Amino acid sequence: MGDFVLNVNGAHLRVSSPAEETLLSVLRNRLNLTGTKYGCGEGQCGACTVLLDGRATRSCLVSVESAAKTKIVTIEGLEQNGKLSAVQQAFLDEGAFQCGYCTSGMILGATSLLHEQQNPTEKQIVEAMEGHICRCGTYPRIIEAVKRASHLLAEGASR
Amino acid sequence: MNHRVEPATEIAQSISPAPRGISELDRRDFLKVLGGGLLVCLTRTSSWAQESGRAFGGNELPKELSAWLHIAADGQVKVFTGKVEVGQNIRTSLAQLVAEELKVSFEAITMVMGDTDLAPWDMGTFGSRTTPTMGPQLRTMAAAARQILVEIAAQRWRVAPATLTTADGKVTDSQNARSLAYGELTRGERLVKTVSSEESLTPAPEWKIAGTPVPKAEGRDFVTGKHKYPSDITRPEMMFGAVLRPDGFNATLASLDTRAAERLPGVKLVHDGDFIGLVAPDALVAQHGLSAIQAKWNVPAQPSNQGLFAYLKNNPESGGDDGPQHVSGSVAQAMAGADLKLKEQYTVAYIAHAPLEPRAAVAEWTDGKLTVWTGTQRPFGVRDELAQAFHLSPAQVRVIQPDMGSGYGGKHTGEAAIEAARLAKAAGKPVKVVWTRREEFTWAYFRPAGLIEIKAGARRDGTLVAWQYHNYNSGPAAIGTPYNVANQLIQYHAVKSPLRQGSYRGLASTANHFARESHMDGMAHLVGMDPLEFRLKNLADPRLQAVFQAAATRFGWGRLKSTPERGFGIAGGVDKGGYVATCAEVEIDAASKRVRVRRVVQAWECGAIVNPDGLRNQLMGAIVQGIGGALFERIIFANGRILNPHFAQYRVPRFSDTPQVEIVLIDRKDLPSAGAGETGLVGLAPAVGNAIFAASGIRLPNMPMAPQSGVPGEPDPSFRG
Numbered sequence: 001m002g003d004f005v006l007n008v009n010g011a012h013l014r015v016s017s018p019a020e021e022t023l024l025s026v027l028r029n030r031l032n033l034t035g036t037k038y039g040c041g042e043g044q045c046g047a048c049t050v051l052l053d054g055r056a057t058r059s060c061l062v063s064v065e066s067a068a069k070t071k072i073v074t075i076e077g078l079e080q081n082g083k084l085s086a087v088q089q090a091f092l093d094e095g096a097f098q099c100g101y102c103t104s105g106m107i108l109g110a111t112s113l114l115h116e117q118q119n120p121t122e123k124q125i126v127e128a129m130e131g132h133i134c135r136c137g138t139y140p141r142i143i144e145a146v147k148r149a150s151h152l153l154a155e156g157a158s159r
Numbered sequence: 160m161n162h163r164v165e166p167a168t169e170i171a172q173s174i175s176p177a178p179r180g181i182s183e184l185d186r187r188d189f190l191k192v193l194g195g196g197l198l199v200c201l202t203r204t205s206s207w208a209q210e211s212g213r214a215f216g217g218n219e220l221p222k223e224l225s226a227w228l229h230i231a232a233d234g235q236v237k238v239f240t241g242k243v244e245v246g247q248n249i250r251t252s253l254a255q256l257v258a259e260e261l262k263v264s265f266e267a268i269t270m271v272m273g274d275t276d277l278a279p280w281d282m283g284t285f286g287s288r289t290t291p292t293m294g295p296q297l298r299t300m301a302a303a304a305r306q307i308l309v310e311i312a313a314q315r316w317r318v319a320p321a322t323l324t325t326a327d328g329k330v331t332d333s334q335n336a337r338s339l340a341y342g343e344l345t346r347g348e349r350l351v352k353t354v355s356s357e358e359s360l361t362p363a364p365e366w367k368i369a370g371t372p373v374p375k376a377e378g379r380d381f382v383t384g385k386h387k388y389p390s391d392i393t394r395p396e397m398m399f400g401a402v403l404r405p406d407g408f409n410a411t412l413a414s415l416d417t418r419a420a421e422r423l424p425g426v427k428l429v430h431d432g433d434f435i436g437l438v439a440p441d442a443l444v445a446q447h448g449l450s451a452i453q454a455k456w457n458v459p460a461q462p463s464n465q466g467l468f469a470y471l472k473n474n475p476e477s478g479g480d481d482g483p484q485h486v487s488g489s490v491a492q493a494m495a496g497a498d499l500k501l502k503e504q505y506t507v508a509y510i511a512h513a514p515l516e517p518r519a520a521v522a523e524w525t526d527g528k529l530t531v532w533t534g535t536q537r538p539f540g541v542r543d544e545l546a547q548a549f550h551l552s553p554a555q556v557r558v559i560q561p562d563m564g565s566g567y568g569g570k571h572t573g574e575a576a577i578e579a580a581r582l583a584k585a586a587g588k589p590v591k592v593v594w595t596r597r598e599e600f601t602w603a604y605f606r607p608a609g610l611i612e613i614k615a616g617a618r619r620d621g622t623l624v625a626w627q628y629h630n631y632n633s634g635p636a637a638i639g640t641p642y643n644v645a646n647q648l649i650q651y652h653a654v655k656s657p658l659r660q661g662s663y664r665g666l667a668s669t670a671n672h673f674a675r676e677s678h679m680d681g682m683a684h685l686v687g688m689d690p691l692e693f694r695l696k697n698l699a700d701p702r703l704q705a706v707f708q709a710a711a712t713r714f715g716w717g718r719l720k721s722t723p724e725r726g727f728g729i730a731g732g733v734d735k736g737g738y739v740a741t742c743a744e745v746e747i748d749a750a751s752k753r754v755r756v757r758r759v760v761q762a763w764e765c766g767a768i769v770n771p772d773g774l775r776n777q778l779m780g781a782i783v784q785g786i787g788g789a790l791f792e793r794i795i796f797a798n799g800r801i802l803n804p805h806f807a808q809y810r811v812p813r814f815s816d817t818p819q820v821e822i823v824l825i826d827r828k829d830l831p832s833a834g835a836g837e838t839g840l841v842g843l844a845p846a847v848g849n850a851i852f853a854a855s856g857i858r859l860p861n862m863p864m865a866p867q868s869g870v871p872g873e874p875d876p877s878f879r880g
Contacts, residue, residue: 035384099246137783
């Protein structure tokens with residue numbers, strides 16, 4: 001077991017865990033941040049996506065030891081003072097979910113994309129989000145939600 | 160391990176353990192939970208009594224159907240149902256129906272779903288039954304409650320009930336310019352009333368809340384990560400469980416050494432007959448413990464994909480054929496006299512549900528009572544499985560189903576619940592079990608593989624005269640043809656499935672529509688008619704005609720001419736009260752033979768629409784999900800092992816597979832609402848297959864039609880998805 005200090009959603013959280021434990025497992029099982037989901041544990045579905053230093057990262061493939069060197073943002077950290085982020089708001093407005101299990105990862109994937117590319121084309125959205133599975137098949141609405149978020153950001157909404 | 164063949168048919172599927180009523184003890188607990196307020200009870204409704212004869216194989220439903228609805232002093236309404244929310248949006252649509260009949264705002268309603276201690280017994284959430292059965296049930300309760308509130312107000316004011324009106328959660332006496340909120344009427348009172356089922360319901364054309372695109376209930380919790388799925392549940396002192404799986408199906412244990420695992424800190428091993436599992440203080444140690452177990456298994460030789468369909472045809476369930484499902488006229492005579500004949504074998508593969516949230520359960524034993532939070536479409540079925548496994552009465556078991564990461568028919572059973580309960584019992588602490596993706600792909604059950612043989616005959620003018628149809632293993636739902644054919648022989652054959660199989664979204668309907676609508680396309684080609692014209696010529700059902708015409712019009716059918724690179728196809732049908740017609744445009748790359756679905760137009764009619772936005776979401780999702788089974792999804796197996804138990808090897812539809820989707824809704828407010836979770840899926844595969852045929856002249860009778868690779872013993876696929 002090692003002691004780590006994680007910077008999660010702006011707070012410094014102390015955890016004891018084996019160095020090789022995945023960030024996903026630490027978030028869910030030790031910090032009770034269950035908004036980050038397990039889908040495959042192999043980096044193939046995107047359900048566990050978080051932001052590490054602003055970039056979408058599969059938390060099932062990152063050890064707690066390496067995550068401790070970064071700034072971590074999970075789905076719980078996007079809402080600020082009761083106000084949803086532009087991407088969260090856009091997903092809600094478009095109804096871009098069914099069971100919602102993929103939604104956390106989708107939102108963080110889209111947040112990362114819009115950080116790098118403020119006004120992505122549909123092709124760029126599809127390429128950036130290709131690693132995320134929505135088994136309910138909500139992709140068309142998710143694409144619309146990403147476009148809507150892009151417009152909200154252009155109008156000055158908070159990221 | 161469990162290798163029993165799960166019932167494949169929707170008829171068999173719905174044979175659940177005998178339903179049980181809620182005991183008096185439960186009722187008292189229930190009242191304690193709720194406190195004061197109005198409790199509406201109903202002795203028995205005619206719709207449920209009828210349902211019992213059909214759907215429960217003659218089992219008696221509980222005589223007492225109670226406590227569907229509770230109005231608190233603050234006017235908040237709780238509605239109780241054993242149906243579960245899995246993404247199909249019934250938490251929203253059922254609340255709309257209740258709000259409509261009760262005359263309260265949508266926001267005043269809270270649905271309490273899938274909790275076996277709080278909700279009346281329910282068979283399960285499958286078969287597109289929620290809207291046509293639970294909808295009217297809850298509407299009846301709400302209408303009864305509203306009537307009681309009117310009567311209470313009338314007594315209080317000493318006026319005739321008929322002079323009072325209800326709206327917005329209030330009873331109003333407009334003659335005397337006064338009103339009372341429902342909460343004011345129920346405050347401090349605990350009323351239990353028995354009411355008749357003969358309530359008059361608000362007709363759909365007068366709906367103000369039902370029939371509108373109300374956004375998903377509690378939607379904000381899904382974009383903030385607040386919603387707790389079954390796998391998110393934690394309990395004080397909870398431990399993590401894991402179960403050792405054999406090397407293959409039907410394996411027997413040859414040797415076992417658990418010493419290394421038991422040396423790990425905090426690990427407790429549980430070995431009981433076939434069951435080998437462990438609990439650990441955290442999830443990582445549980446996985447380490449599992450890896451440290453040394454077990455050797457003997458796995459017997461078993462069937463594989465190679466030769467599967469011959470195997471299905473040659474291995475009937477004991478008892479032999481089920482007898483003809485449907486016979487009219489003489490197929491033999493009609494075929495002999497037909498001008499044009501077509502014979503084909505169609506197949507569908509085993510496919511996986513692959514819900515993004517795998518099976519998960521948290522079990523807790525308290526004073527001999529077992530509580531399990533788990534993802535299941537049949538909370539009462541799982542309660543009974545648990546009661547049986549641990550020799551408890553159902554009243555000693557509570558199953559709670561938090562809205563889950565979907566199921567698609569894949570979560571009817573309680574494996575994870577039983578495993579968690581077993582480990583929790585041994586550990587003396589609550590235990591969580593979450594299946595890995597590999598476990599979910601291997602140890603769940605599959606959509607049945609099937610073989611369908613069709614022989615059909617037509618006259619030169621395009622009139623169908625003969626239809627012979629044999630379905631081996633994929634199931635009897637939607638096996639009949641909606642087309643007029645004088646001479647028919649349609650038969651379902653139950654067979655011994657090499658893999659464990661069970662329910663699936665659109666189960667047999669997908670296979671039967673694929674086979675029938677592909678064959679209809681082939682017949683149209685044979686008689687030299689346009690595929691739409693051929694269908695309409697042989698079709699009398701105006702509802703099915705209407706969706707075909709609506710889809711064709713929006714799609715531009717008739718104006719679009721297929722080329723080798725671009726094909727246009729159409730298909731349709733009816734099942735579970737839903738009418739669907741699907742037009743698909745596919746693009747075929749000349750060099751790589753890669754098939755892409757570019758555009759889909761789907762017309763849909765299921766009676767009066769309860770929530771058009773939720774309905775569109777369901778239909779769009781069904782189309783996207785349908786692309787997987789149509790083009791590339793399939794389980795590859797050999798000798799009791801699943802060979803592609805990962806998303807890297809089992810291709811599911813992704814963003815880049817998504818076509819342009821257009822949905823045309825036909826809202827028949829004059830007809831009862833039917834369910835829409837499943838039948839939206841069945842038109843896609845044949846429409847795509849027919850489009851590929853239109854482009855290439857090649858009929859692809861096997862689903863998936865364009866898999867990523869061949870399997871041993873099969874020719875390489877001509878097309879790739």
